[in-house]
Amino acid sequence: MIGQGWDVIALDFSSRAVTLCRKAIPDHVHGQVMIADARWSPFKSTTFDAIFAIHVIAHLHAPDRKYITGEIIRLLRQGGMLFFCEFSTDDFRFGKGHETEKATFRRGTGIITHYFSEEEVADLFCGLTPVSITKHQWPMKVRGCSLVRSEIQGIFTR
DSSP: OTTTTOOEEEEESOHHHHHHHHHHSOTTSOEEEEEOOGGGOSSOTTOEEEEEEESOGGGSOHHHHHHHHHHHHHHEEEEEEEEEEEEBTTSTTTTOSEEEETTEEEOTTSOEEEOBOHHHHHHHTTTSEEEEEEEEEEEEEETTEEEEEEEEEEEEEO
């Protein structure tokens, strides 16, 4: 998207992630990267044509996942699109760590991760129109073991 005629705004609550993102954007590209919490974005309603929520929402507990969903809907223009991607309950890491709520686990780093089903994603974004909700899986090897990574990918319109 960056460098293809889009005005891109990226945000993260981590200053380290923002610094890394800024370094990755070529000098000739006009993109804005800011430190912000997506649950309480600094933007007015119906600002965006598209929102990419990729491996963000899963790091929140249920009330905040619901809240950020409302924020995404608020920020999308009519006809705007949401591109969603998170790990599914079929991912090899599902069930690893301390379960803090259903399908949400805190691992050794202290970071929580919620694992989604396709039905849950549809319910979470019931205020939008689903274009597609699919499961994407691929094999990977970790320490010689064959494991499956699994994501739920969704595209929605407002």
